[in-house]
Amino acid sequence: MNKAIYLFVVVILAVSSFLFGRSTVNTQISGEYPLLAQRILIDNPNDAIVNFSSLRESISAYMTENSIGGSVYFEYLPTGTSIRITGDTELVAASLMKIPVVMDLYKAAELGRIDLDSTVELREEWLDSRYGQLYLRGAGYGISYREAAKLAMIDSDNTAYAAILFSTNKLLSVDENSISASDVSFSRDSTNEILISARSYTSFLKCLYFGCFVNFEHSQEILGYLSQSAYKDQLKAGIPESIKLAHKIGTFSDTTQSDCGIVYVEKRNYAICVMLKTDSLSANEYISDISKLAYDYIEGLK
Secondary structure: OOHHHHHHHHHHHHHHHHHHHHHHHHHHHHHHOOOOOHHHOOOOOOOOOOOOHHHHHHHHHHHHHOOOEEEEEEEEOOOOEEEEEOOOOEEEOHHHHHHHHHHHHHHHHHOOOOOOOOEEEOOHHHOOOOOOOHHHHOOOOEEEHHHHHHHHHHOOOHHHHHHHHHHHOOOOOOOOOHHHHOOOOOEEOOOOOEEEEHHHHHHHHHHHHOOOOOOHHHHHHHHHHHOOOOOOOOOHHHOOOOOEEEEEEEEEOOOEEEEEEEEEOOOOOEEEEEEEEOOHHHHHHHHHHHHHHHHHHHHHOO
């Protein structure tokens, strides 16, 4: 065997050894974090789709035909290719902001500033009957921060959210919180409500998906709660029951309805955030239809 051929064989064997070893180790890690981006855990080839112009056109046409105002953002996570409909229109975030608050709770725990399994007693001023059932427990009821986070993510429980928000206030500096880490931009209206665009908000979901703010274990835990969401009339209604969806709704009066999440299609995961200027009843139809347009497009390319 001449020297050139020998060196070629050695290189091929070395590369093969590296790849097989890496795949074996990281596949084990992947099993622990099935809701996180596989590309941060293993060499798991994804379908490299980059052309979504027809999807943009179909969603845009649907919104125009139904005279729907608002904003839609879609990102194909294997490649980062994205589309936006109606630009970066900012709408009231409402309960969407429960995700970054829970992310801040978990970050504070990682920094040793709060114990997720310690108990907080509910205060009278936190009790809120609009979303969730925790308020029924009454003032003085003790709940762990981890359980409060679970209720805030699954049931969008306002009382659990109030307990977390109060307890994490000032635990993180401005540079340490999830808004800074995710490079999210937002503004406030005249009543101090947070306004955010669908594209900007999706950064929180992506940060969990890629494990870029809290550690893999905590990212997986939060996404796991979101995948158990009690709200199934919008994004979830537009995809098959068998497809996993980690998502969060946001409702502000009868003026802004939102649902944003990550849809787990094998090798074709995508993020979608729909924020519409409409009432809650109409939103169920509109958001589920837009969700179906996106899912059918992804499935139709197989």
